[in-house]
Amino acid sequence: MNETKILVIDPDETSRTFLANILRKQNYTVSEAASGQDGLQKIIDFTPDVITCDSALNDLSAEAIIIKTRQEIRYGNTPIVVFSNQLDSEEMDRILKAGANDYFGKSGQALMGFLNNISKLLVDARVKQSEELKGALAVFVSAKGGTGTSSLCANIGMNLSRFMTKSTVALVDMVLPIGSLALITGIDESSNFNVVEVSLQPPEKVTPDYFRENLARPHDWLFHLLPGSPDPGAASSFNVGNMHQVIQTLRKTYDYVLVDLGRSFSRISLPIIQEADVIVMVLSNDVSSVSLTKRSLDYLITQNINSNRIYPILNRAVGLEGLSKAEAEKILGMEIRMTVPYMMSNLTLANNQNTPIASKFPTDTTNLVLKQVAIEISQAAIKTRSEHVAKG
Ligand SMILES: Nc1ncnc2c1ncn2[C@@H]1O[C@H](COP(=O)(O)OP(=O)(O)OP(=O)(O)O)[C@@H](O)[C@H]1O
Ligand SMILES: [Mg+2]
Incomplete structure (x- = not known):
């Protein structure tokens, strides 16, 4: 099992399980959250190395999750990647401004882009982390x-x-x-x-x-x-x-x-x-x-x-x-x-x-x-x- 832990936050069970299973097949350790609140709790309990978050949660906004995560020194640099059903430039602006590392529309191509980019996200975060010890x-x-x-x-x-x-x-x-x-x-x-x-x-x-x-x-x-x-x-x-x-x-x-x-x-x-x-x-x-x-x-x-x-x-x-x-x-x-x-x-x-x-x-x-x-x-x-x- 890969030691890299990825948290998938998505209220839609089908798309959440789909992404989680692909990540598991690539040997990542995966945890799933169906709501924003559950996601925030799992960021604390599961301490993921990478977080993916759907842009349309039922309880909190994706920005709220990003801002909350970026506030605390322990998780401040954890890469956060947001997936959206409606690729929208205004939404993208808001999400990137809040501090997300990437924003993708949900598509096969975007998924490949994300999978290929995980190791780079991890390297960037580790460089920052070494300061944050x-x-x-x-x-x-x-x-x-x-x-x-x-x-x-x-x-x-x-x-x-x-x-x-x-x-x-x-x-x-x-x-x-x-x-x-x-x-x-x-x-x-x-x-x-x-x-x-x-x-x-x-x-x-x-x-x-x-x-x-x-x-x-x-x-x-x-x-x-x-x-x-x-x-x-x-x-x-x-x-x-x-x-x-x-x-x-x-x-x-x-x-x-x-x-x-x-x-x-x-x-x-x-x-x-x-x-x-x-x-x-x-x-x-x-x-x-x-x-x-x-x-x-x-x-x-x-x-x-x-x-x-x-x-x-x-x-x-x-x-x-x-x-x-x-x-x-x-x-x-x-x-x-x-x-x-x-x-x-x-x-x-x-x-x-x-x-x-x-x-x-x-x-x-x-x-x-x-x-x-x-x-x-x-x-x-x-x-x-x-x-x-x-x-x-
Ligand atoms: N915003 C405020 N409203 C009311 N009282 C205040 C306020 N700020 C400070 N004080 C009062 O001013 C006094 C001095 O506060 P404090 O001892 O924290 O200051 P200090 O800058 O650390 O002082 P010192 O130079 O002695 O170290 C305290 O009695 C405190 O209650
Ligand atoms: Mg004093």
Whole structure:
């Protein structure tokens, strides 16, 4: 039996079995799904190497399947080929835009074309995959303190775990001299396991198993946490030199690694910022935050950081007064990708009770924004990798 697994999603039993049987005759391992929902479930359970999907499903659109699959780092590059009963250029446009690799009308000739192309689809996907053995790295930075960087890092991490259900997420608190993610998530701070301790370990001890055994699992939050420095005294012994390997090993262990760097563009944080797939820059709507952010952006560009990787978030931390999004964009010379609304005392309340916003205030519209940010960060990370692969 060929180890290559192909999932055939098609509500029409005759055409589904027909394609599945041809593939089985060619020794592929085949699984079938009669609906979009069943297809999405089988993408998780069967982990196909190639997906074929009929363009007319009864429950979901083919685009929805493609978009959902492309969002998650684990399946982001799985080839998807769509077959349609009505070769239609508008439909083809939509489907290819959503991220399908190929679009065919249902015919004998198209089927041959698909069969001949399977090995090429697999080679392309494997090249991308070799990059993706590493988890996505997103760093959270701000140019000014108190802009909500840590609260957003924690709550966006929570949303990644909630919506990328099969992926694992780890947060790292690298804010010096004192981290705050332990406080926000309410983990036991008496433990000595924190970023400073980890940085002092001999490199051979810092393995995926070491992290799996030791990372904290905050109650109510669906991610793992490497807590930050507990006090300025501890921070002074921080061994910066080991952090590159620490982050690399975390990326091998978890699908998404989110690092809170706080207000830091230093020799400690710069190599991690340079390595990141996505740089989330949190700014608030006061003039000083926006102008300091502008200066930090200019600095990052001089450090050879591609502005495509920067994802500015305007957090209305200081209330309704202050600059508008358009005014802030004008100063920055860059598009702001998302605006987080002012939550009055709700965020402070959720933080004080160590609860995610999603659990404490499930109907707050901020949850929709945070979910969207989580999805976009995942997509941006996938995009950065494919650009990397394209460059060779
Ligand atoms: N959108 C918002 N609406 C209401 N309050 C907010 C909002 N964003 C942040 N805050 C409040 O601002 C305070 C600072 O948040 P946080 O600690 O996350 O910021 P920070 O940038 O990490 O700060 P630091 O520089 O200390 O690391 C918190 O008390 C939080 O509740
Ligand atoms: Mg902070």
